[in-house]
Amino acid sequence: MGIIGKRVAYYPGCSLEGASRAYDVSTRIVVKELGLELDYLEDYNCCGAMESKNVTFMGTMLLNARNMSLALKRGHKVIVAPCNGCSFSLQRAEYFLETDRKVFEKVNELLKEGDVDPLDEIPHTYHLLEWLYNEAGPQKVKERTVRPLKGLKVANYYGCLYTRPHFYSRTYAHAGGNGEERPRKRETADDDEHPFYMNELLEAAGAESVYFEPMHTQCCGGPHSLSDEDVSKKFVMMILQTAKRNGANIIATECPLCHASLEMYRYRLMLEGIEDVDVPAAYFTQLLGLAFGYSVDDVKLKDNLSDPIPVLRRLGIA
Amino acid sequence: MPIHERSLIESERVLRKERLVIDGIDVSGDWNLIILPRTVEDYDLDFAKEIMESPDGKTIQQCYQCSYCTASCPVHNYWDDRYNPRHFIYLARLGMVDELQKRVDVMWRCVSCHKCTHRCPKGVLVEDVLKVILRVMYKRGLIGDYPSKKFDQFFTESVLEYGRIEDGELLFGWMEKQGYKIKKDPILRKPIPFFSDIPRWLKDMVSKPIKEGNISFIMLNAKHMLFHPRTKEWNKFKQVLRRVMEEEGALAKGG
Ligand code: SF4
Ligand code: SF4
Numbered sequence: 001m002g003i004i005g006k007r008v009a010y011y012p013g014c015s016l017e018g019a020s021r022a023y024d025v026s027t028r029i030v031v032k033e034l035g036l037e038l039d040y041l042e043d044y045n046c047c048g049a050m051e052s053k054n055v056t057f058m059g060t061m062l063l064n065a066r067n068m069s070l071a072l073k074r075g076h077k078v079i080v081a082p083c084n085g086c087s088f089s090l091q092r093a094e095y096f097l098e099t100d101r102k103v104f105e106k107v108n109e110l111l112k113e114g115d116v117d118p119l120d121e122i123p124h125t126y127h128l129l130e131w132l133y134n135e136a137g138p139q140k141v142k143e144r145t146v147r148p149l150k151g152l153k154v155a156n157y158y159g160c161l162y163t164r165p166h167f168y169s170r171t172y173a174h175a176g177g178n179g180e181e182r183p184r185k186r187e188t189a190d191d192d193e194h195p196f197y198m199n200e201l202l203e204a205a206g207a208e209s210v211y212f213e214p215m216h217t218q219c220c221g222g223p224h225s226l227s228d229e230d231v232s233k234k235f236v237m238m239i240l241q242t243a244k245r246n247g248a249n250i251i252a253t254e255c256p257l258c259h260a261s262l263e264m265y266r267y268r269l270m271l272e273g274i275e276d277v278d279v280p281a282a283y284f285t286q287l288l289g290l291a292f293g294y295s296v297d298d299v300k301l302k303d304n305l306s307d308p309i310p311v312l313r314r315l316g317i318a
Numbered sequence: 319m320p321i322h323e324r325s326l327i328e329s330e331r332v333l334r335k336e337r338l339v340i341d342g343i344d345v346s347g348d349w350n351l352i353i354l355p356r357t358v359e360d361y362d363l364d365f366a367k368e369i370m371e372s373p374d375g376k377t378i379q380q381c382y383q384c385s386y387c388t389a390s391c392p393v394h395n396y397w398d399d400r401y402n403p404r405h406f407i408y409l410a411r412l413g414m415v416d417e418l419q420k421r422v423d424v425m426w427r428c429v430s431c432h433k434c435t436h437r438c439p440k441g442v443l444v445e446d447v448l449k450v451i452l453r454v455m456y457k458r459g460l461i462g463d464y465p466s467k468k469f470d471q472f473f474t475e476s477v478l479e480y481g482r483i484e485d486g487e488l489l490f491g492w493m494e495k496q497g498y499k500i501k502k503d504p505i506l507r508k509p510i511p512f513f514s515d516i517p518r519w520l521k522d523m524v525s526k527p528i529k530e531g532n533i534s535f536i537m538l539n540a541k542h543m544l545f546h547p548r549t550k551e552w553n554k555f556k557q558v559l560r561r562v563m564e565e566e567g568a569l570a571k572g573g
């Protein structure tokens with residue numbers, strides 16, 4: 001434990017400062033309780049998410065390099081992002097900057113032109129969950145828990161990009177064909193096909209995890225949530241029905257995009273009268289916050305469109 | 319040996335008689351199957367070259383057609399088996415652009431879940447490569463606007479303008495592009511959800527915090543809708559970004 005660092009740069013991403021503020025607020029609570037520290041990355045820009053990379057390669061490199069540069073300027077070599085999309089984008093840029101000299105040089109040149117400090121090294125990005133697990137871990141969560149999540153049957157939903165692809169986040173093996181191999185094993189990473197960090201953290205807080213494979217890493221429709229309703233609806237239906245039929249009374253999430261997509265399609269599926277889709281969703285940090293003794297308002301549970309409050313009340317957790 | 323592409327053989331080219339006797343020998347059924355040959359002349363080898371020029375496309379050359387990507391792909395497995403990443407890579411490398419064009423109705427459906435990239439034993443960045451194929455096709459005018467393209471463009475232009483995105487703008491702006499009538503206030507031209515002609519689920523979604531008196535949530539989102547969040551030190555950087563994107567042909571045509 002303790003390889004990543006206790007004080008890191010915090011890249012919340014656009015979503016966490018808008019509609020998903022519940023994730024931001026609860027993250028800050030959990031981080032404080034676990035004795036860690038996040039240093040807000042002042043004046044960051046959007047990572048380009050899963051959209052910009054489809055229209056521009058260099059553009060997304062620049063967007064992420066600017067954020068990396070801000071982190072270095074504040075003295076950080078580690079960035080933590082709570083969103084699967086943000087951590088993916090930063091890691092993807094990290095991969096290309098590490099493995100392709102030409103990209104690295106070009107990016108630095110362009111940064112200078114745009115009045116941004118060029119990168120003299122490349123900071124590493126970690127997902128919030130990976131950081132919390134490695135720097136605090138289940139033991140610390142257990143110590144802090146004052147209101148165990150007893151009776152809560154959780155389907156732990158990790159989504160796509162927390163574990164995938166390993167090239168960007170774990171190893172640079174077979175790096176893009178420039179003849180140079182730079183394997184880098186990332187010791188802190190979760191298991192890539194059977195992730196368990198969220199399961200263990202919530203179990204440490206007294207919850208019970210239900211069996212949720214393979215839907216725990218099935219896509220929710222992600223970047224196509226708005227542009228491809230048919231596919232997204234089907235994917236979310238599969239996820240929710242598996243959770244419900246495996247006995248979950250709540251879905252724990254760790255990405256604002258997944259969370260929004262699940263909640264939005266859950267409601268639409270319910271309006272259409274589809275069965276077994278009514279499991280509500282909460283960020284794992286909201287659940288940890290409750291376990292640490294915070295109130296429904298503290299962790300902004302009212303913001304959740306799927307309204308998990310009744311379930312939690314019934315179990316005496318909220 | 320390449321995997322035999324059944325989908326490249328049109329049904330008209332498959333000749334097979336139920337009953338056939340030649341020189342007294344019964345060759346009924348599969349014994350007499352003939353596939354009329356087809357000469358492919360309109361392949362374009364520059365197509366693959368152009369894909370490889372982009373750093374996110376160059377791993378296309380490492381593909382050995384094992385189909386791990388397709389086997390992992392949820393769009394292939396749960397939506398439409400015509401969506402086949404291995405096949406798209408095969409066609410792109412051979413430069414069979416017209417065959418790719420026949421599949422544009424499914425090609426854009428990739429949800430970027432990265433199962434393909436994650437599992438590819440040859441280190442092909444499959445998801446990236448597929449997006450580059452679409453990008454090059456679009457640039458060459460081989461395909462028009464498809465739904466996710468419009469969204470990507472809309473999203474990216476908002477990032478370029480402000481440095482940050484705003485959920486309300488994305489959601490209502492997108493609904494407007496879909497043909498819903500979004501009512502706007504006369505001065506700032508910002509959407510007013512309640513007087514707009516939007517689907518029931520969206521109306522209910524917006525009214526939940528109001529019904530529950532979740533004031534701080536309403537205030538925060540209203541503030542963002544009125545005053546778009548921005549990155550402060552953005553202007554100089556934005557110019558560079560815009561230029562780079564123009565060079566890549568990434569900005570909307572005419573915009
Ligand atoms: S998994 Fe990789 S090598 Fe195999 S077909 Fe797909 S892209 Fe090609
Ligand atoms: S990223 Fe796209 S092509 Fe790859 S597995 Fe996912 S949906 Fe299929």
